[in-house]
Amino acid sequence: xxSVTQMEGPVTxxxxxxxxxxxxxxxTGYPSLFWYVQYPGEGLQLLLKxxxxxxxxxxxxxxxxxxxxxxxxxxxxxxxQVSDSAVYFxxxxxxxxxxxxxxxxxxxxxxxxxxx
Amino acid sequence: xxxxxQTPRYLIKTRGQQVxxxxxxxxxxxxVSWYQQTPGQGLQFLFEYFSETQRNKGNFxxxxxxxxFSNSRSEMNVSTLELGDSALYLCASSxxxxxxxxxxxxxxxxxxxx
Numbered sequence: 094x095x096s097v098t099q100m101e102g103p104v105t106x107x108x109x110x111x112x113x114x115x116x117x118x119x120x121t122g123y124p125s126l127f128w129y130v131q132y133p134g135e136g137l138q139l140l141l142k143x144x145x146x147x148x149x150x151x152x153x154x155x156x157x158x159x160x161x162x163x164x165x166x167x168x169x170x171x172x173x174q175v176s177d178s179a180v181y182f183x184x185x186x187x188x189x190x191x192x193x194x195x196x197x198x199x200x201x202x203x204x205x206x207x208x209x
Numbered sequence: 210x211x212x213x214x215q216t217p218r219y220l221i222k223t224r225g226q227q228v229x230x231x232x233x234x235x236x237x238x239x240x241v242s243w244y245q246q247t248p249g250q251g252l253q254f255l256f257e258y259f260s261e262t263q264r265n266k267g268n269f270x271x272x273x274x275x276x277x278f279s280n281s282r283s284e285m286n287v288s289t290l291e292l293g294d295s296a297l298y299l300c301a302s303s304x305x306x307x308x309x310x311x312x313x314x315x316x317x318x319x320x321x322x323x
Contacts, residue, residue, distance in 0.1 A: 125310050125311075127311070129314070135316055135317075136213075136215075136299055136314040136315050136316040136317045137299065137301075137314040138314070139311060139312075139313065139314075142311060144310075182252065186310045186312075193265070194240075194257050194259065194264040194265040194305075195240050195241075195242040195257025195258075195259065195264060195265050195303070195305070195312075196242065196254045196257060196265055196267070197242070197244075197252075197254065197301075197312060198254070199251060199252040200251075201251050202251060202252075
């Protein structure tokens with residue numbers, strides 16, 4: 094079945110360091126791919142998305158490129174801030190419809206801690 | 210536009226009781242999905258409603274049910290609560306008629322079962 098695998102966490106970085114969180118997916122259809130962020134005590138916030146191969150999603154300095162050949166959607170940021178500390182989730186939905194209606198499949202989440 | 214709202218934000222129940230959670234989607238969104246988030250299982254899909262019809266359901270027992278009203282507001286119900294039902298319940302809304310599958314999440318309802 095469809096699945097999303099994220100790199101093991103937690104990830105601890107110093108402020109201004111480069112961030113990469115790996116995400117790979119398996120899907121039978123043509124998924125859209127997402128990164129969501131969750132701050133303590135809150136719901137999920139959409140960070141960025143890509144709907145087809147080679148699309149690049151970007152927001153607030155974060156970027157991810159939809160790579161069909163490697164089935165990946167790695168999240169990157171050139172210079173992290175303390176305020177980026179949160180849990181990051183990679184997710185996919187399948188555009189094939191049918192039993193995929195309204196369903197996101199999530200990775201297990203990666204805890205990011207950024208120190209000053 | 211106002212975001213997705215969920216009520217209540219926190220609930221404490223005891224085993225065997227039942228609970229109803231409410232979700233109001235973003236204005237104009239007709240699809241509402243529900244998820245359960247636990248430390249052990251992560252985020253798991255419960256079900257999705259569109260135009261008052263359940264179109265998709267995850268692998269949860271029949272104790273978990275839901276419905277959607279004509280104004281797109283949705284409720285989910287859990288009967289005969291078990292300790293393992295303690296979780297953060299998230300709902301999300303989207304506007305799939307435009308082919309837009311992006312889901313926007315509410316803040317969640319934290320359910321604790323004692």
